[in-house]
Amino acid sequence: MKIGFIGLGVMGAPMVGHLLAAGHELHTSINRSPPPAELISKGLLVEGSPCEVAERCEAVVLMLPATGDVERVCFGTDGLAAGLKSGSLVIDMSSIDPSATADFASRIGELGCAYLDAPVSGGEVGAKAATLSIMVGGPAEAFERALPLFEAMGENLTHVGDQNGSGQTCKISNQIIVALTIEAVGEALTLASRSGCDPAKVRKALLGGFASSRILEVHGERMISRSFAPGFRIALHSKDLDLALKAAASVGVSLPSTALCQQLFNSNRAANEWNEDHSAVVKSLERLAGATAF
Amino acid sequence: MKIGFIGLGVMGAPMVGHLLAAGHELHTSINRSPPPAELISKGLLVEGSPCEVAERCEAVVLMLPATGDVERVCFGTDGLAAGLKSGSLVIDMSSIDPSATADFASRIGELGCAYLDAPVSGGEVGAKAATLSIMVGGPAEAFERALPLFEAMGENLTHVGDQNGSGQTCKISNQIIVALTIEAVGEALTLASRSGCDPAKVRKALLGGFASSRILEVHGERMISRSFAPGFRIALHSKDLDLALKAAASVGVSLPSTALCQQLFNSNRAANEWNEDHSAVVKSLERLAGATAF
Numbered sequence: 364m365k366i367g368f369i370g371l372g373v374m375g376a377p378m379v380g381h382l383l384a385a386g387h388e389l390h391t392s393i394n395r396s397p398p399p400a401e402l403i404s405k406g407l408l409v410e411g412s413p414c415e416v417a418e419r420c421e422a423v424v425l426m427l428p429a430t431g432d433v434e435r436v437c438f439g440t441d442g443l444a445a446g447l448k449s450g451s452l453v454i455d456m457s458s459i460d461p462s463a464t465a466d467f468a469s470r471i472g473e474l475g476c477a478y479l480d481a482p483v484s485g486g487e488v489g490a491k492a493a494t495l496s497i498m499v500g501g502p503a504e505a506f507e508r509a510l511p512l513f514e515a516m517g518e519n520l521t522h523v524g525d526q527n528g529s530g531q532t533c534k535i536s537n538q539i540i541v542a543l544t545i546e547a548v549g550e551a552l553t554l555a556s557r558s559g560c561d562p563a564k565v566r567k568a569l570l571g572g573f574a575s576s577r578i579l580e581v582h583g584e585r586m587i588s589r590s591f592a593p594g595f596r597i598a599l600h601s602k603d604l605d606l607a608l609k610a611a612a613s614v615g616v617s618l619p620s621t622a623l624c625q626q627l628f629n630s631n632r633a634a635n636e637w638n639e640d641h642s643a644v645v646k647s648l649e650r651l652a653g654a655t656a657f
Numbered sequence: 658m659k660i661g662f663i664g665l666g667v668m669g670a671p672m673v674g675h676l677l678a679a680g681h682e683l684h685t686s687i688n689r690s691p692p693p694a695e696l697i698s699k700g701l702l703v704e705g706s707p708c709e710v711a712e713r714c715e716a717v718v719l720m721l722p723a724t725g726d727v728e729r730v731c732f733g734t735d736g737l738a739a740g741l742k743s744g745s746l747v748i749d750m751s752s753i754d755p756s757a758t759a760d761f762a763s764r765i766g767e768l769g770c771a772y773l774d775a776p777v778s779g780g781e782v783g784a785k786a787a788t789l790s791i792m793v794g795g796p797a798e799a800f801e802r803a804l805p806l807f808e809a810m811g812e813n814l815t816h817v818g819d820q821n822g823s824g825q826t827c828k829i830s831n832q833i834i835v836a837l838t839i840e841a842v843g844e845a846l847t848l849a850s851r852s853g854c855d856p857a858k859v860r861k862a863l864l865g866g867f868a869s870s871r872i873l874e875v876h877g878e879r880m881i882s883r884s885f886a887p888g889f890r891i892a893l894h895s896k897d898l899d900l901a902l903k904a905a906a907s908v909g910v911s912l913p914s915t916a917l918c919q920q921l922f923n924s925n926r927a928a929n930e931w932n933e934d935h936s937a938v939v940k941s942l943e944r945l946a947g948a949t950a951f
Contacts, residue, residue, distance in 0.1 A: 461852065484866045496866045521862035524854055532852045533859045536845035540868035543844065543914070547837030550912045551830035554901065557908045558755065558826040560818055565827045568815035572778045572790045574834035576870035607848065614851045617945035618844045619921075620837070620914050627913075651911035 366512065367391065367416035367423035367443075369436050370457070371398050374483070375426035377491045378456075378516045379407060382424075385515040390416045413437075417446030422512065423453050429602065430459040437467055449475030454509055456497070458482040458603060461528035461535065461610055468501065468527035477505035480527055482534035483517065486595060494518045498537070500529030535610055538603035539621050542641065544578040546624045549645035552586055556657050563587050582642040589657065594640030601628040601637075660806065661685065661710035661717035661737075663730050664751070665692050668777070669720035671785045672750075672810045673701060676718075679809040684710045707731075711740030716806065717747050723896065724753040731761055743769030748803055750791070752776040752897060755822035755829065755904055762795065762821035771799035774821055776828035777811065780889060788812045792831070794823030829904055832897035833915050836935065838872040840918045843939035846880055850951050857881050876936040883951065888934030895922040895931075 365388045368379050376399050383389055383405045390408045391398055392415065398407055410416045413436050417423055423443055427433050433455055437443045443453065453471050455464065455478070468478035479501035489495040495517035499506050506522045513520045523529040551574075555565040566583045569575065585591065604625045611618045630647035631637060639646075649657075659682045662673050670693050677683055677699045684702045685692055686709065692701055704710045707730050711717055717737055721727050727749055731737045737747065747765050749758065749772070762772035773795035783789040789811035793800050800816045807814045817823040845868075849859040860877045863869065879885065898919045905912045924941035925931060943951075 484868075496862065498862050519862070519865050521858060523858050523862060526853055528852070529854050532849050532854050533862050536849045536854075536859050537863050537866060537868045539845040539848070540838075540841045540863065540870075540873065543841030544834075544838050544868070544870065546914055547834045547841070550837065550915055551833040554833065554905055554908070554910050554912060555826055555830045557910045558822070558904060559820055560823050560826050560830075564815060564817050565830050568790065568792050568813070568817060568827050569831050569834065571813050572831060573871055573875075574778075574831045574838070576834075576838065576872070577867055578870070579834065581867075610852060611848055614848070615946055616848050616851045617942065618848060619917055619945070620840055621844055623913055623917060648911065648913075651913070652909055 364388070364422060364512070365390070365420045367420040368426070369413055369416065369423065370426035371402070372426065373487050374490045376402065378426065380405070381493045381515045382512065383407065385511070390419050392416050412441035413443045414441040414446035417443040417451065418448070421451055422509065423451070424512070425453070425455045425457055427457040430463045433457055433459055433467065434463070438470065444470070444474060447471070447474050447476050451476045452479070452505055452508060453477070454479045454481050454512070456481045456483055458534050458606070459531060460606055461531035462613055464500070464528045464531050477502055478527055479505050479509055480530040481509070481513070482530055484534065484537050485517070489517070497521070498523050498530045498533035500524055500531065501527050532610065535603065535607045538600065539607050539618065541578065542600055542604060542624050543620050544576055545582045545641055546627065546644050548579050548583045549586060549648050552583060553645060553648045553652060557652060562657060585640060585642040586645045587657065591636070591639040591643040593638065594642065596638050597628050597631045597641050597643060598637045600641045601625060601632070604628065658682070658716060658805070659684070659714045661714040662720070663707055663710065663717065664720035665696070666720065667781050668784045670696065672720065674699070675787045675809045676806065677701065679805070684713050686710050706735035707737045708735040708740035711737040711745065712742070715745055716803065717745065718806070719747070719749045719751055721751040723751070724757045727751055727753055727761065728757070732764065738764070738768060741765070741768050741770050745770045746773070746799055746802055747771070748773045748775050748806070750775045750777055752828050752900070753825060754900055755825035756907055758794070758822045758825050771796055772821055773799050773803055774824040775803070775807065776824055778828065778831050779811070783811070791815070792817050792824040792827035794818055794825065795821050826904065829897065829901045832894065833901050833912065835872065836894055836898060836918050837914050838870055839876045839935055840921065840938050842873050842877045843880060843942050846877060847939060847942045847946060851946060856951060879934060879936040880939045881951065885930070885933040885937040887932065888936070890932050891922050891925045891935050891937060892931045894935045895919060895926070898922065
């Protein structure tokens with residue numbers, strides 16, 4: 364398939380590598396930073412703008428930092444919308460606002476094209492290993508067309524719903540649970556440690572029971588060993604909780620613990636821990652306790 | 658071994674069954690409700706008071722509802738303390754206050770006896786199947802002596818620390834993580850459902866990734882199927898969060914999400930959901946959102 368791919372960052376670059384390896388023809392657009400030489404050598408073609416990419420491709424994948432970036436690439440000057448042929452497919456794999464997604468999908472739909480929101484979890488490791496979880500919102504028919512692409516990049520592929528934005532909502536749900544579970548482990552281990560217990564023994568005792576999770580295993584270990592190199596940066600997770608709180612406001616739901624966790628992330632920001640791993644939220648709990656607990 | 662066992666409730670009764678099956682001689686004390694006939698038929702002996710139980714046994718196990726019950730059985734009229742022989746072992750498997758535990762251990766220690774706090778997780782199912790996780794605080798030598806008893810009742814046995822109260826603190830850590838993870842799943846699924854997503858598809862998409870946990874699996878499913886029969890009652894989990902918040906206050910730690918979750922449990926209490934499964938905390942989130950989301 365002739366595929367456009369806009370956004371060759373730490374996630375996008377390895378994803379393009381997998382699509383090239385699967386035999387697809389890949390196009391990207393020129394950018395401030397040049398595309399990785401390795402991808403060019405494997406056949407990645409570079410066009411002058413997203414518009415030109417859209418003109419040459421049947422499907423265009425986006426993997427961009429934020430809602431505004433997706434809007435600009437789709438609808439800005441020389442954007443995708445100016446070049447999309449009727450029947451083309453736009454697949455936004457960025458993690459962005461679900462309600463903006465519904466709007467973008469509707470505007471792309473007016474051009475006779477289908478739109479899928481297909482955010483991922485699994486991070487850089489999952490992108491490199493082609494083991495991403497992909498959560499997809501949009502028409503079932505478009506999901507079927509995109510499936511070979513998803514299969515080249517991920518493993519756990521879910522069509523969440525026909526409604527555009529469902530994939531983004533699912534991703535936000537994921538990020539809520541991950542953030543709040545990390546914070547929960549932080550509260551538990553801080554109390555244990557400050558009470559004179561060895562947090563490593565507590566973590567071990569709790570693995571296997573109902574408190575068990577990959578978070579307790581991985582992020583609990585990071586808290587204990589004080590290994591706060593990312594991983595997943597608080598700056599990014601905070602952006603995701605912003606999306607969660609905005610979505611909650613728009614559908615009339617109250618997310619008290621998500622709001623609280625966001626405030627703890629704000630404390631990390633104030634303490635210059637914005638680019639540390641999200642497990643460093645435990646440091647905000649330690650600040651509340653007046654000192655380092657571990 | 659000659660073992661006393663005080664507290665033959667839903668947890669204690671099957672635990673006594675396992676100790677009898679392992680060949681021990683079991684004594685209990687007379688109570689308002691008579692001991693299960695099945696245990697009597699298997700050899701359980703009934704004494705007139707905890708004091709008499711202590712006089713006849715090398716080790717006494719307690720499995721009682723709350724801190725005050727443990728204090729009364731140990732130090733009240735005709736309590737254990739009046740009958741314990743020097744060198745005996747008191748093993749408190751109730752889930753109670755860690756700092757009261759340290760006090761009880763010290764007073765038992767003055768009688769020339771050893772004390773272990775050994776709360777469990779795994780609930781009625783784990784008690785019946787002898788698969789309880791047991792988290793033990795107290796001297797290593799006493800832990801070694803008690804090990805055959807623990808092995809008859811549980812599987813995941815951890816000596817958390819030599820300091821009495823370590824087991825209780827570990828159990829509290831467990832209960833914090835369980836409560837807060839359930840609440841996190843509740844926030845995520847309420848947002849997803851209210852945003853028009855099928856929460857069952859969201860749960861399934863999230864299993865396997867970093868949001869995955871036994872809580873998402875079991876309690877997420879209960880929320881989706883609206884199955885709020887316990888399980889573990891909110892009344893009991895709220896008692897555990899009380900212990901967590903009291904412990905936090907006493908060691909100078911701040912547990913903001915634990916405090917918030919306790920407030921949501923209060924809303925369950927107000928709505929007569931006090932004896933429903935702890936997954937019913939999602940109903941408090943739904944009240945905040947003004948209606949049932951699922």
